[in-house]
Structures are given as structure tokens and as C-alpha cells.
Amino acid sequence: MYRAAMATSVEPLVYNPYAFSVHDDPYELYARLREEAPAYWNPELQFWVLSRFDDVLEGFRDFETFSSAGGISLENRRALGRSNAGFDSMIEIDPPEHTAYRKLVNRVFTTRKVAAMEGEIRRIVDGYLDRVLPTGTCDLVDDITGPFPMDVISALLGIPDADRAVLRHHADQILIREDGKMTIPQASLDGIFGLLDYFIADLPKRTPGDGSGIISDLLGLEVDGRSLTQEELLGFCVLFVIAGHETTTKMVANAVELLSRHTDQRAAIVADPSLVSGAVEEVLRFHNSTQYMHRTVTRDIERHGATMRAGDSVLLHIGAGNHDWREYGDTAEQFDIHRRPERVLSFGYGAHFCLGAALARMEGKVALEQIHRRMPDYRVDHDAKVRFHSSNVTGWISVPMTFTPQSVG
Numbered sequence: 518m519y520r521a522a523m524a525t526s527v528e529p530l531v532y533n534p535y536a537f538s539v540h541d542d543p544y545e546l547y548a549r550l551r552e553e554a555p556a557y558w559n560p561e562l563q564f565w566v567l568s569r570f571d572d573v574l575e576g577f578r579d580f581e582t583f584s585s586a587g588g589i590s591l592e593n594r595r596a597l598g599r600s601n602a603g604f605d606s607m608i609e610i611d612p613p614e615h616t617a618y619r620k621l622v623n624r625v626f627t628t629r630k631v632a633a634m635e636g637e638i639r640r641i642v643d644g645y646l647d648r649v650l651p652t653g654t655c656d657l658v659d660d661i662t663g664p665f666p667m668d669v670i671s672a673l674l675g676i677p678d679a680d681r682a683v684l685r686h687h688a689d690q691i692l693i694r695e696d697g698k699m700t701i702p703q704a705s706l707d708g709i710f711g712l713l714d715y716f717i718a719d720l721p722k723r724t725p726g727d728g729s730g731i732i733s734d735l736l737g738l739e740v741d742g743r744s745l746t747q748e749e750l751l752g753f754c755v756l757f758v759i760a761g762h763e764t765t766t767k768m769v770a771n772a773v774e775l776l777s778r779h780t781d782q783r784a785a786i787v788a789d790p791s792l793v794s795g796a797v798e799e800v801l802r803f804h805n806s807t808q809y810m811h812r813t814v815t816r817d818i819e820r821h822g823a824t825m826r827a828g829d830s831v832l833l834h835i836g837a838g839n840h841d842w843r844e845y846g847d848t849a850e851q852f853d854i855h856r857r858p859e860r861v862l863s864f865g866y867g868a869h870f871c872l873g874a875a876l877a878r879m880e881g882k883v884a885l886e887q888i889h890r891r892m893p894d895y896r897v898d899h900d901a902k903v904r905f906h907s908s909n910v911t912g913w914i915s916v917p918m919t920f921t922p923q924s925v926g
């Protein structure tokens with residue numbers, strides 16, 4: 518569809534990921550990036566975009582050329598090296614150093630631990646559904662999809678119930694951006710300092726390896742024959758909280774909002790809940806909550822006739838690559854829960870492949886199963902929904918819904 522439209526487009530091609538006007542439907546613009554400027558340069562904000570599936574995939578795999586050590590978000594970019602933010606996050610460290618950290622977290626964030634969470638996730642989601650079902654009305658984000666992923670990651674980390682709401686508030690603030698601007702607003706800085714202050718006060722109270730969760734497990738582990746530093750521990754805590762909460766919470770609301778507009782596919786899920794896993798995969802492809810990751814080029818390279826210089830910023834564009842007809846054929850721009858893609862860019866690739874991918878998929882599956890089982894006739898008030906504006910995370914602040922009230926036994 519976009520392939521034909523683009524051939525006649527005369528508007529100059531400008532991509533500013535901070536412009537709120539882009540966020541409602543960025544996919545036509547992404548198609549122009551892929552076709553007209555597969556190595557796109559934004560002269561005002563000084564960054565490249567790679568938007569074709571194969572280029573994005575290669576960018577994720579080739580950490581020697583596309584380094585994470587200059588920051589993984591555009592607005593936090595810096596000269597290659599360690600951050601001076603007071604914490605060291607493995608997501609911004611390249612192999613081989615990254616490998617030691619990743620091995621460490623693989624020991625505490627195990628497949629078995631994640632698989633064992635399914636019942637707990639269902640209990641948590643059901644708790645939120647129980648509260649709204651008798652009323653026949655709710656805000657999807659405030660009442661269900663906003664809070665539950667923080668409960669799940671907190672249960673894994675060992676964060677007490679009473680502290681979860683405040684951590685969620687800080688995490689939500691961190692991603693706030695202003696229309697068109699690359700600068701980081703004060704609210705966002707307050708969010709990061711809020712999280713850091715919490716964990717700076719919390720870590721000394723914990724007992725290493727006491728079985729209370731991943732944080733105490735990490736306190737009992739060593740890297741290169743020494744305990745983790747405070748900066749390293751803070752890095753893990755902040756990364757787990759932000760990564761574990763934000764993208765998942767946005768993903769599930771995106772899923773329900775999309776399904777509410779594709780009523781035949783939603784009816785198919787209500788009739789056959791086994792379709793839910795496919796629906797989660799398609800939401801991840803079609804409208805991923807993470808739209809791109811930032812990298813810094815380490816040497817001069819050529820892409821599509823353009824020269825990227827060492828030190829330049831590049832966005833590996835997941836959202837654009839996930840709609841590339843070269844990978845997904847003529848139906849790439851369609852939402853289809855029956856699609857079975859072999860590959861998606863949604864969780865990245867290579868060294869930094871999302872640690873929580875299995876957990877996120879399970880949270881999405883359980884939440885969509887329970888929502889479609891327990892409030893199958895939900896209606897979204899599309900005129901009243903409010904979009905969340907960030908630079909690389911897509912989602913909703915508010916999605917009002919009504920449904921047939923249910924008594925809860």
C-alpha cells in the first residue's frame with residue numbers, strides 16, 4: 518500500500534522521533550525512510566536512521582561497528598565510554614565486557630524462574646480484573662495494563678508490595694519527552710533520581726542470597742572474582758525496573774487497542790484463546806512498544822551510498838524494519854494475528870537480545886487470555902483515549918473502556 522503511495526510523495530522527508538505528530542501513525546513515514554533514504558541523515562538533530570530489516574538486524578549483530586557504549590537512547594548519547602550517571606548498565610556496555618555481566622544475570626534470571634511465574638502472573642492480572650469487572654467500566658491503562666507488569670518484575674526482584682506504586686511513578690516519568698525536543702525534561706530526570714535514591718537506600722538493607730529475589734541473589738554473586746560495586750548493582754536494578762515495566766505495560770495496552778479496532782481478529786481470540794500467542798507476536802511486530810535503539814558508529818562505513826563517520830549516531834529502527842516488505846511480503850503493513858513470522862526485530866538481536874523476552878511474551882499471553890476470557894465484549898472509547906508521547910516507546914496514557922459487568926465470586 519505505502520509502496521505505491523510513496524512514489525508520488527513530494528513532501529520533503531523529515532523524521533524527528535520527538536515530534537508528537539509522528540506518533541499517531543508513523544508507518545507511512547517509516548516506509549518513505551526505507552524506500553527513499555535507507556540510510557537517512559537528520560541534519561538538525563544529527564543522527565542516521567537504518568530502517569530496512571536486514572540493515573537493522575546487521576546493526577544489532579555487529580556490536581564492533583555499532584556500539585552501545587555511547588548510549589542506547591538518542592537523547593542520552595555521549596562520546597564512547599562509561600556513563601557518569603552514577604550507575605553502570607550492562608545494556609550500554611559492549612562485549613567482551615558485557616558478556617561477563619550477561620552471564621551473571623543469566624544465572625539469576627533463569628528460564629525456569631520465568632516459566633514458574635505463569636500462575637503468579639495470572640493471579641496478579643486477575644486481581645486487577647476482579648476490581649473492575651462488577652462496574653462495567655475501567656481505564657485499561659490505569660486499572661490493568663499499567664500496574665501489573667511492575668508487580669511481576671517486583672515479585673522477581675524482591676521489591677515489597679508497598680513500594681511498587683512509587684517505583685512505577687518514577688519509571689513512567691523517565692520516558693516523558695516534550696514535543697519535537699531532544700532535551701530531557703526535568704520530570705524525566707526526577708524519575709531517574711527517584712529510582713536511584715530508592716535503591717541507594719534499599720541495597721544496604723538487603724541480605725545477600727536470602728532468597729527474597731534477584732536483587733539479593735546479585736548481592737551474593739561475584740564478577741571477575743569480586744563482588745558487584747554499588748554502581749553495577751544500581752545499574753541492574755534501574756535496568757530491570759525500567760525494562761521490565763515500561764515496554765511490557767505499553768505492549769499489552771497496544772494489543773488491546775489494536776484488537777478493539779480489528780474486531781474479526783478479536784472475535785477469533787474470544788472463540789479460540791489458543792490464538793493469543795500469535796496475537797502477541799503480531800503486536801510485537803506490527804506496533805512494537807520499543808521503536809528503535811541508538812548506537813554509535815565506531816569506524817567510517819558506507820551504507821546505501823552514504824558515509825557514516827566514526828562517532829556518528831545511528832538509530833536501528835525496529836518499527837520500520839518490522840514493516841519491511843522485503844521480509845514480510847506484500848502484507849507487511851497489515852495487522853494479522855495468524856501471521857507466523859520467522860524473525861522479528863522487536864527484542865533486538867545478538868549480544869543484547871532482550872533478557873526479558875520470554876517473560877514479556879508470557880505476560881502478554883496471560884493478560885490477553887484473561888481480558889478476552891473475562892471481559893470479552895469490551896468497547897474502547899477511541900475519542901477519549903490519550904497517547905503516551907516518548908521518543909522511542911509507543912503506548913497509551915489512558916484507554917477508557919466499557920463492558921458487560923460481571924459479578925466476581
Ligand code: HEM
Binds near residue numbers: 619761866
Ligand atoms: C514487550 C516487552 C519488551 C520489549 C519490546 C523489549 C525490547 C528490548 C530490546 C529491543 C532490547 C535490546 C536493546 C539493545 O539492543 O540495545 C532489550 C534488552 C533488554 N531487555 Fe527488554 N523488552 C521487553 C521486555 C523486557 C522485560 C519484561 C524485561 C525484564 C527483565 C526486559 C529486560 C531487558 C534487559 C535487561 C535488556 C538488556 C540486555 C543486555 O544488555 O544484555 N525486557 N529489550
